[in-house]
Amino acid sequence: MFDSFRKYNKIIMVFLFLLIIPSFVLFGVDRYQGGAQGEKVAHVAGVDITRPEWDAQHRNEVDRIRQQAPNIEPALLDSDAARYATLERMVRERVLAAAATKSNMSVSEERLARLFAADPGLATFRTADGKFDRETFMRATGRTPEQYEASVRADLATQQVSLGVSGTAFATAAQAAATLNAFYDRREIQVALFKPADFAAKVNVSDADLQAYYKDHMALFQVPEQASVEYLLLDLDAAKKGIAVSEADLRSYYDQNAARFGSKEERRASHILIAAPAGAPAAEREQARAKAEQLLAGIRKAPDTFADVARKNSQDPGSAEKGGDLDFVTRGAMVKPFEDAMFALKKGEISALVETEFGYHIIQLVDIKPAVVPPFDKLRATIENEVRSQQATQEFAKAAEAFTDIVYQQPDSLKPAAEKLKLTIQTASNVGRTPAQGATGVLASRNFLNALFAPDTLERKHNTEAIEIGSNQLASGRVVQYSPARALPFEEVKDKVRTLLIAERAAALARAEGEAKLAAWKTDPAGASFGAPITVSRLETQSQPAPVIEVALRADTSKLPALVGADLGAQGYAVVRVIKGVPRTPPAPEMAKQENEQFAQAVGAAETAAYYNLLKNRFKAEILVPKPADSTSMAGR
Known part of the structure; x- marks a missing residue:
């Protein structure tokens, strides 16, 4: 039997190859590619736009916001509303980019050059001789200069799309x-309030009523x-601990x-300036020099x-x-020729004539404060922290790989x-699916909590995968004990019911009484009973509920005084007597x-x-994904 298998094993392998490979090509590759591309959002x-692109963009935005506002509440950045706002901005950017391309909008080289020359951020990447430091720029931004230029071009082009509308909008006086x-x-207005508290004593409820309310709610x-x-x-601080220095x-x-x-x-000097600007005629400069x-x-x-002599002759208004x-200055505070001359003098010496772009200087060195460097022992802790911090990012990457593997394996x-x-290992109890109010750190991360409450994690009590909760921050957790949601027994909540x-x-009785009074007072205004007149507006509510302000301002001013009603929900009912309109005081x-x-x-x-x-x-x-129920548009943030 085994001899027969050995004899025909090559034929069998070829048969299996012909059977399996086409299936893989037809189904496996397609699924693999679909999985790699990710869900379309x-x-x-x-x-x-795929979910991985969305996730990556949101991480970038969160990192940027954290750098600008380190104390911001993590739960705000990790909320469904914040994530959806990121997607809205991505869509907006692509719509405007498509419009810019369709309209053949472009940015001139001259405008781009002026923009780059005036950008103080880019100036930090120029060397002393004015050359652009490409390597430093790439390390700091994670992009090549070409990619940055393309991004700026795209931004300027899309700005032209919206500015074509917003820049030409106007409104008449x-x-x-x-x-x-x-x-x-x-x-x-005058207001008559019908408060539920005034009707509570009239309400009688039976145990049957309570049971029914309990079941319905x-x-x-x-x-x-x-x-x-x-x-x-696992974060940078944890990674530092593993660094040996x-x-x-x-x-x-x-x-x-x-x-x-x-x-x-530091050096303290005095000087006498005879002004002769660099662009002055040669004769004028020669006269100043003499x-x-x-x-x-x-x-x-x-x-x-x-x-x-300085008081009588110096033409420097700040020091004459x-x-x-x-006063005392360090290197870098003065123009280079002046600085070189000043730092070459000994205390009490007077320089030769020093020529700068401002004219001709005579410098006297008055005093010297030598540089003071604290001893090594005093700075040791600071130095060690700096060295560890510099190595921490690289160490974190290694630790993150190990962390991810171990919690999974x-x-x-x-x-x-x-x-x-x-x-x-840290512990927490009474953890829910959503971040608790005031939660910080790991337990404020919605992604982490979603992973904790995933079916596999709950049922099998397994570790979550390594979850990125912030810049250079990974977390993994496991559920030790789980209590599902449950209804409290009736007897336990009877008083609350x-x-x-x-x-x-009581609110229903207050509403009914208010509606009845409104109808009666419309028929017999003399029988109405209101509070003292007050003047209200949208900005000056006088502590009145919003529905009262709305019905008062919507009342027909051609038929005043008028009676209108405002349903205040759980706060009862209000009958409002609108007496007159009060014109706005003209502003300055x-x-x-x-x-x-x-x-x-x-x-x-x-x-x-x-x-748009x-x-x-x-x-x-x-x-393609639903908008979160708690989301108001944050796309303009």
């Missing part, structure tokens, strides 16, 4: 006045699901950075007269009246990863101008939004 102009006067409109009496968890956090490395770092650790040498040489000759004969005194415990990487039911019925001219400008900006924003919606339809832009 939006598309613009026939091009898809009449339009602004009509809108603003309506917004600032005021009413003099079971969601109000639920204990949410909770878990006791343990977790590990020798004493020789620390001393070498100290020697290389001694000037930075201590105070620089005068400076004459003064220098006199000072050399009588050095003690330097301050008096102080006898030429420039040994899913039943976090202990192996903790021991391997010298991490501390009674309070809620009485409040609901400066305020009026500012308001008109703000109104014009609002008109421009509205027209831009309308144009038109472009979305034109380029068939669509977001």
